[in-house]
Amino acid sequence: MTDPEDADRLKALSARIDAMKEEHAPKPRTPDHHSQAQLAWRMVIELVAGLGIGFGMGYGLDALFGTTPFLMIIFIFLGLAAGIKTMMRSAQEVQSKREAEEAAEDDAPRG
Structure with a gap:
């Protein structure tokens, strides 16, 4: 059996543990x-990276094949399209x- 002294010590320990949990509990999220x-x-x-990568690839291929502005212009437009697509995916x-x-906030119990 347990002594009343042990029960008091357990209650005190439980109170200290609860106080520490409350102290270290995560703060409610505030909007940044x-x-x-x-x-x-x-x-x-994302947009600038797409343009930069397209420019670099086009410039490199133009230097390799000797077709000075042709591939660079095409790849700049392809990089722009890729950058816009990435932006749209991020927005989605x-x-x-x-x-x-919002759905989690609506489903949360109020009290």
Whole structure:
């Protein structure tokens, strides 16, 4: 059997553990005011990266085959298309994440 002293010690230990859990519990998520700027920069970088890669590939192939502006122009447009496609995929990903968060907030019990 347990002593009343042990029961008191267990209650005190339980209270200390609960206090530590509460202290180290994750804070509620606050909206980051930089998130929109980060998203915008991500999309700009994706577009510029597509253009840069297209330019580099076109320039390299032009230098290799000796067709000075022809392939560079084609690959710049292909890089632009790839950059726009990547931007659209990122925007769709962010939109689906927001919709999931809104659905989770709607489903959350209120109290």
